[in-house]
Amino acid sequence: MGLLAPVWGFVMSVLLSVRNVVQEFTARGRGGVKGGVVHAVSDVSFDLEKGETLGVVGETGSGKSTLARSILQAPRPKSGEVHFLGQDLMRHRSRALTQARRQLQMVFQDPYGSLNPRWRVSEIVEEPLIGYRAPNRDSRVRELLDLVGLNPDTYARRRPHELSGGQCQRVAIARAIALDPALVVCDEAVSSLDVLIQAQVLNLFERLRRELGLSYLFISHDLALVKQVSDRVAVMHLGQLCEIGPAEALYRAPMHPYTVALLSSIPKLDPGARHSTEKVTLEGEPPSPISPPSGCRFRTRCPFAQDRCATDAPQLRELAPGHQVACHFPLANNS
């Protein structure tokens, strides 16, 4: 028992546990003929603790959004396990799943597209409360609008087209937190906003995390943005996790060549820096997820690839405390 106790304590604080999740789609060719299988998410595992923010970064088509939807069971992944608050969502039928989703909400990228244009702000925020038969709906709507920084007297009667992009995103956030969820999945939630508005919404996310004890799964293609909000960061490439670790360590001493390439591609805010540093830039195009390369899926673009990379698929292994990397030849931890 003495041996098991710390393990049990660890399990208790885990909010979401994803194990070997695989999601695949059938690509259709001409005339609806099966054209191949898109390996959107391949064998992804990670844990998310209570009150923690996990950032997920990667290029277009790396499977970030598909991973988020797989967690929400929309659509259900092909195989794997998704444990949320101690329940396996993969085994839940529709009613139990609906109950579980009360604790699991999502904020999308397009603030106009995710709100019904014909509804008033108050109706949009009230909808989840009706669905789950929550009491005192009117006062709760006002409280929620206040919480996201929209004056209920001014904004409750408006429709989405009368709001700016940032205000729409605040409404979407109010709707997502209406039922006191434990986890909010943010899929590029601030990517379409201008910098000054983006900073306002990012600060709102942070305030809600502190005040309501929310956890986030924060998906974005922008590495600097993810650093801003995340405790830990996972890097995805072509449906697989290639590196996951504490945000500070991962950005200070990245170990996967792909993470290094992503970091060095970010334009620096210092005009003097542009000619001084030797950049690790990627050549060529990301491979197709229909026929990913054998072995390591990054090897076709990797400057350090060797023969072994073509035959053995690297597994995630822990090289520093909490810092895992899937690479045969990880970069030295030399900081």
Added chain:
Amino acid sequence: MSIEEAAQAVSVRSGPAEPLLEVEDLRVRFTGRGRRVHAVNGLSYRLCAGRTLAVIGESGSGKSVSSRALMGLLPPTATVTGSARFDGRELLGRSDRQMRRIRGADIAMVFQDPSRSLNPTMRIGVQITEAVRAHGKVDRKAAHERAMELLRLVRLPAPARRFHEYPHQLSGGMRQRVMIAIALAGEPKLLIADEATTALDVTTQAQIMRLLAELQERLGTAIVLISHDLGLAASYADDVVVMYAGRAVEYAPASTLFARVRMPYTEALLGAIPRLERPPHAELPVTPGQPPDLTRLPPGCPFAPRCSRATDECHVQIPPFAEHEPGHWWACWHPCGVSS
């Protein structure tokens, strides 16, 4: 420095190199449905051959409208005033016919969304050949050769195969390379890249930006880089204009601007950008409010309602856009880092 003095300084100051493009007090107004939208309210800059100018601003700041005005691509509801001299000729107020001769041959443009700028029903080779033949009397064979040469120039992988493919068979980055090839077909002196890398991944963005820099060095093309991303300006531009509510608010060489920011708006932008150097969960400095309604601009400085340095003066009088320090222009009554 007063407005008169500034105007004098402009006339006295004639740089060593003759500017390729000189925009002065450009204004664009849209009228329709009983409303007047003041999209651009005074934009001035100059760009020399072989240099890169970044025009930075948020959505609705007028950065795209101003470049479309130069190209004569605005709808008839737009009224354009001011002056834009390109290679000694005035661009504004020309007929469509005259503009067609300039577009593509002298000034070319690359847009944000390459999938919407290419014809989805035509093979890309045909589209490039068409652009080549539009700019000079060349026979079919020579045009084909030139098109292939352009595809190699923009480093499209496997150009011989891609030549016969359709746009949907290419990735976003490859389509943008094709768009750049088409833009270069007429050997323009000026290339306007309107958010040309915004839809691309950071890794692809770095590739495309490197390609543009390389082409500029080889062909001596001047580039206007329109973007919302100050990082892009810092990394790739020689000069930077920052726009807010249709006005130029700060203009300086990139090295000067990022070392000594004067305009509080530019400072706010720089502060709000998430940076790798900051620790996680750090509070971002917040600028309250939103950009002004372009149909009802405030009488004073458009940024004053959101500015932490604003005084009563700022709300009533527009600060002049003037060269307050050598090469460094700004429009502010209370600039940062200057004791008044």
